[in-house]
Amino acid sequence: MDLWFSEFHTPYVKFSIQIDKQLYSEQTEFQRIDILESKEFGRMMVLDGYVMLTEKDEFIYHEMIVHVPMAVHTNAKRILIIGGGDGGAARELMRYKNVESVDLVEIDKRVVDISREFLPKTACGFDDTRIHLFFEDGLKFIRHCENEYDLIIVDSTDPFGPGEGLFTKEFYGNCYKALKEDGIMVNQHESPFYDEDAFAMQRAHQRIVKSFPISRVYQAHIPTYPSGHWLFGFASKKYHPTLDFDAKKWNDLKLKTRYYNANLHNASFALPNYVEELMEDV
Ligand code: SAM
Helix, strand or coil, X not given: CCEEEEEEEECCEEEEEEEEEEEEEEECCCCEEEEXXXXXXXXXXEECCEEEEECCCHHHHHHHHHHHHHHHXXXXXXEEEEECCCCHHHHHHCCCCCCCEXXXXXXXXXXXXXXHHHCHHHHHHHHCCCEEEECCCHHHXXXXXXXXXXXXXXXXXXXXHHHHHHHXXXXXXXXXXXEEEEEEEEEECCCCCCHHHHHHHHHHHHHHHHHCCEEEEEEEECCCCCCCEEEEEEEXXXXXXXXXXXXXXXXXXXXXXXXXXXXXXXXXXXXXXXXHHHHHCC
């Protein structure tokens, strides 16, 4: 009998993937974690019924959440990841020699343990000694940081459950305070396509605009996320995401990537009209 995993993208839209087997399942203090094996997408991590990553398309999300800000702030040394317990963002950061330390604050230690066991290609980033793991709520951690980080990457779950606090005005204000004078914050910014997601995205954008002098949104195509059209937020104290981007400097690093490249960097900030309109409405 065929086994299918389905995720509701809206009350009227279901996205389904055929599953070979369920490799693991656990209800932690914070969420339910499932690891599934599929023919099309390889192994998948699902939190509370929502796909977090699949082996087939995680490179798109992780390259875009890391290389876009790293190509703008070319001397980022101290970095904070909030969430990101699968290790994908850490893995991409570890490819930069100038990175001295990465504090990764994940609320649920079991996400890290389970990723290490079942998703070694993603969790391999944790093996580097520059990574320091903290198992606590990012909302609380950031309250005590001041002028410390060059880059903050908010690699969180959606704006409900444990991730809810990471979309608040208080959180963005504290990220601003935690960054150095030329710091950048990027965050996973939901999808603009379905109404409910677009509303959450708009609300987050509105709060970021109030907290940072420079705030833009960029996009990527991520097949297993709702609608496939995904946004990231880029908020900065000093650097402009495209005007301060030096393509030659990034190309000279000779990092091999499968999605991100210098042309795509600039193009990803060119938004469709309906998304620009959503941004204007805030
Ligand atoms: N790429 C993913 C996505 O958008 O679908 C996000 C992946 S990553 C697995 C998200 C992580 O954020 C989860 O492991 C979750 O436990 C963590 N998280 C959620 N709320 C958090 C909080 N308040 N503080 C720190 N980590 C949090």
